[in-house]
Amino acid sequence: MPPRTPADGFDEARFLSLTPERARVLLLVAARPTTYALVAVVVLMLAALLSSGSNLAGTSGAIAAGWLAAHQVPLMIGKTSLGLLPLLPTGLLVWLTGRDCARAVEPDSSRADLGWLIGAALAGPLLVTAVCLAVAEDASGVVALQPPDTLAAFGWxxxxxxxxxxxxxxxxxxxxxxTLLRLPDWAIAGTFGAGRTVVRLLVCATAVVVVSFLVHWSRIGDTFHTAGNAAGVLGLILLSMAYLPNVVVATVGVLVGSGAQFGDASIGLFSVVGGPIPAVPLMAAVPAGPASGWWSALLLIPAAVGVLGGLDIGRTSHDRAVAPWATLTSAGLATVVLVLLGAVAGGDLGTFGQVSLDPPIFAVVAFGWFAVTGYVGLMLARWFVVPIRTPMNGYDDEYADYDDYEDDYYDDRDQYEDHYDDEYDDYDDQYDDYVGPDVEVELDGELVEEQTAIVTSGAAGSYTVPDIVDAEVVEADLPESDRVDGR
Incomplete structure (x- = not known):
């Protein structure tokens, strides 16, 4: 297999060499998000241990557990499995890493540059994870923390x-x-539509959680009875905030009609099964039941989100009634993203059992909502003759500033090359002045036909080489200062 060339998008020399400025940027990408996250974990764990009156013997183990929990690594504390971990710290980590990586991306970044960037983003967190796994192994004799599976920890x-x-x-x-993936227009439109659909549904679910929390405000006081003191109250509030994204994802399952499970308890738009739930303020938003008749009106939320997604597809694609490929792509991608969020947001919660959505039912119901109502929105867009604006055109408008920056970059590079060419011309002039005028050498030869030719034979046959005699070297006129007597 021939080696890859720069034309193929791979530059080995550029991959193996880094400028000091680029190395500094990559070091920041590797160290800054990791440092922020580790400092936050240390502060929170020390505050929790000091407020609870515990000794600091298990501080290192608590810090290691906090780092792993922030990355959704399942933990085993004593004989209790803790797989339901808060999503808010994980979301903040994703935001910190993404922000620094976005700042480090250059307009002319090659594949080698992007490879270095991804490697730097992974290097710092993986190094800290290795240290935390070693600390958890050593601290298992002091605190009731069992070391997690190494492969699972590095994978998460x-x-x-x-x-x-x-x-x-x-x-x-x-x-x-x-351009690299060479996606068709309907796939691009479907990708953008799926992102908008997921964001809209999560925003609506957040609004439902907030409204339910306010409606059941009278039950919040009961959840603080076990707090003990002000530090305990603050801890419960912070814990509720950390688990808010998990409850929002579970609410999405309720809104589409598949329901959500909290151990032995479950909640849906048409039925509520009672059972023990965690005594934290956030869980006051969970209705105690029974299901009210008007709850079915909440199905209008995913229907409206799907119709809006179909209208967007109608504006940004060439979908029609017999070929709604962008609409189906949007519904499929949105369903996949929500199912993955539901899997990450759920897990085991000790004695309470499994907290999760029902993935198969949730996937089928969500895809049905997005596909059917999205098709309705597409037909509305076609009936009202909505002008088509492709996603790539919208992308061009959105990134006009980026194009201007790229043009300025290449203009500066052209100016640099022109300056370099001027310096090279000056160097040529200096070289000509140093060497002096050229010396021309002429050969005046005469072919003598009467002389016997030299016969040369070889594998391909024989051929003759005529003799050139009476050759004379004629020197051009030289300046007087260059003549030497007798030569």
Missing amino acids: VGGVHLVAAAGAIASRNRRRLF
Whole structure:
């Protein structure tokens, strides 16, 4: 297999060499998000241990557990499995890593540059994870923390930061990404439509959680009875905030009609099964039941989100009634993203049992909502003759400033090359002055036909080489200062 060349998008010399400025940027990408996250974990764990009156013997183990929990690594504390971990710290880590990676992406970044960037984004967190695994192993004799599976720990940490880095790179170089993947127009429109659909549904679910929390405000006081003191109250509030994204994802399952499970308890738009739930303020938003008749009106939320998605597809694609490929792509991608969020947001919660959505039912119901109502929105867009504006055109308008920056960059490079060419011309002039005028050498030869030719034979036959005699070297006129007597 021939080696890859720069024309193929790979420059080995550029990959193996780094400028000091580029190395400094990569070092910041590797160290800054990791440092922020580690400092936050240390502060929170020390505050929790000091407020609870515990000794500091298990501080190192608590810090290691906090770092792993922030990356969704399942933990085993004593004989209790803790798989339901808060999503808010994980989201903040993704935002920190993505922000620094987006700043480090250059307009002319090659594949080698992007490879260095992804490697830097993974290097720092994986190094800290290795240290935390070793600390958890040593601290298992002091605190009731069992070391997690090594492969699972590295997989979760690497996956979280890889998603952050890849998302940042894709957001900064969407045009190059679409060009590289050579996606058709309907796939591009479906991708953008899926993103808008997921965001809209999560925003609506957040609004429902807030409204339900306010409606059941009278039950919040009961959840603080076990707090003990002001530090305990503050801890419960922070814990509720950390688990808010998990409850929002569960609410999405309720809104589409599949329901959500909290151990033995479950909640849906048509039925509520009672059972023990965690005594934290956030869980006051969970209705105690029974299900009210008007709850079915909440199905209008995913229907409205789907119709809006179909209208967007109608504006940004060439979908029609017999070929709604962008609409189906949007519904499928949105369903996949929500199912993955539901899997990450759920897990085991000790004695309470499994907290999760029902993935198969949730996937089928969500895809049905987005596909059917999205098709309705598409037909509305076609009936009202909505002008088509492709996603790439919208992308061009959105990134006009980026194009201007790229033009300025190449203008500066052309000016540099012109300056370099001028210096090279000056060097040629200096060289000509140093060497002096050229010396011309002429050969005056006469072919003598009467002389016997030299016969040369070889494998391909024989041929003759005529003799050239009476050759005379004629020197051009030289300046007087260059003549030497007798020569």
